[in-house]
Amino acid sequence: MRELGCAEARDLASDLIDGELSADLAAAVEHHVANCPTCPALYRAMVTVHSRLLAQRRSAGTSAG
Numbered sequence: 260m261r262e263l264g265c266a267e268a269r270d271l272a273s274d275l276i277d278g279e280l281s282a283d284l285a286a287a288v289e290h291h292v293a294n295c296p297t298c299p300a301l302y303r304a305m306v307t308v309h310s311r312l313l314a315q316r317r318s319a320g321t322s323a324g
């Protein structure tokens with residue numbers, strides 16, 4: 260499996276959250292987050308922000324298309 264650096268993992272994490280990563284890259288990001296001392300907190304924060312954005316988009320209705 261490819262080893263990711265922190266910057267790369269964080270960059271890819273947003274794509275992972277959006278569901279836009281291949282299975283291989285998603286596994287690499289998850290592997291990094293699971294083994295890195297600093298990335299898990301950041302990753303959780305990204306997931307939280309992302310889920311709030313999604314909730315806001317849903318509650319804002321569909322008029323913007």
Ligand SMILES: [Zn+2]
Nearest residue numbers: 265295297298
């Ligand atoms: Zn890291």
